[in-house]
Amino acid sequence: DADVTQTPRNRITKTGKRIMLECSQTKGHDRMYWYRQDPGLGLRLIYYSFDVKDINKGEISDGYSVSRQAQAKFSLSLESAIPNQTALYFCATSAGTSGIVGTDTQYFGPGTRLTVL
Amino acid sequence: SQQGEEDPQALSIQEGENATMNCSYKTSINNLQWYRQNSGRGLVHLILIRSNEREKHSGRLRVTLDTSKKSSSLLITASRAADTASYFCATDWPRGTSGSRLTFGEGTQLTVNP
Numbered sequence: 120d121a122d123v124t125q126t127p128r129n130r131i132t133k134t135g136k137r138i139m140l141e142c143s144q145t146k147g148h149d150r151m152y153w154y155r156q157d158p159g160l161g162l163r164l165i166y167y168s169f170d171v172k173d174i175n176k177g178e179i180s181d182g183y184s185v186s187r188q189a190q191a192k193f194s195l196s197l198e199s200a201i202p203n204q205t206a207l208y209f210c211a212t213s214a215g216t217s218g219i220v221g222t223d224t225q226y227f228g229p230g231t232r233l234t235v236l
Numbered sequence: 237s238q239q240g241e242e243d244p245q246a247l248s249i250q251e252g253e254n255a256t257m258n259c260s261y262k263t264s265i266n267n268l269q270w271y272r273q274n275s276g277r278g279l280v281h282l283i284l285i286r287s288n289e290r291e292k293h294s295g296r297l298r299v300t301l302d303t304s305k306k307s308s309s310l311l312i313t314a315s316r317a318a319d320t321a322s323y324f325c326a327t328d329w330p331r332g333t334s335g336s337r338l339t340f341g342e343g344t345q346l347t348v349n350p
Contacts, residue, residue: 230278
C-alpha cells in the first residue's frame with residue numbers, strides 16, 4: 120500500500136552495526152506497528168504505538184528500540200545487529216477504534232528485507 | 237498463546253476449484269481478520285468478521301466464524317492462479333487498558349495451478 124512506505128527496502132549489514140528502519144504513512148492513522156516475519160512463520164509484533172506519546176513493547180522487543188517522531192513516522196532501530204535478526208520487517212498502521220468491539224484493520228508497508236552477516 | 241493457527245500449512249489446487257483454509261484460536265476475540273500476502277510483499281486486508289457475526293461475504297470470499305469452537309474458515313470460490321499467496325488469520329482480542337491489537341497466525345500457503 121503506497122500510503123505506508125518503508126526505507127530502505129533491502130539492507131545487508133554486519134554483526135554489531137546499528138541499523139535504523141524507517142516508516143512513514145500518509146493515512147493519518149494514530150496507531151503504528153513494527154513486525155518481523157521469518158520464513159514459514161507468521162508475523163511477530165516487535166513494538167507498537169497508539170499515539171505519539173505512547174510506545175509499547177510487543178512479543179519480541181529485545182534487541183530493538185523505536186522512536187515515534189511524529190504521527191506519520193515510526194522508526195525501528197537495531198542497536199547492535201546480530202544474524203538471528205535477519206528477517207523481513209513490516210510496518211503497519213491502523214486508525215484505532217473505541218468501544219468494546221473493535222474493527223481495527225491494519226495497513227502494511229511493502230517491507231524491508233534485512234540481512235545481518 | 238492467543239496466536240491463531242491456520243490449517244492446512246500449504247494447499248495446492250487447480251484453477252476453478254474452491255480453496256478452504258481454517259483458523260483456530262484460544263481466547264475470546266473482538267473480531268477476526270483475514271489477510272493475504274503475495275511473496276515478499278506486505279499483507280493486504282481481505283475481510284473482517286466481528287465476534288457477533290457468523291458469516292460474511294466479499295466477492296469470491298466467504299468467511300465463517302464459530303465462537304463456540306473458536307474457529308474460522310476462509311473459502312475462496314472459483315480460484316484463479318492470481319489467488320496464489322499466503323493467507324493469514326489475525327485475531328483482535330481485548331487486552332484491558334492496552335486496548336486491542338492483532339495476533340497473526342503462521343499462514344496457509346495457497347498455490348493455484350493453471
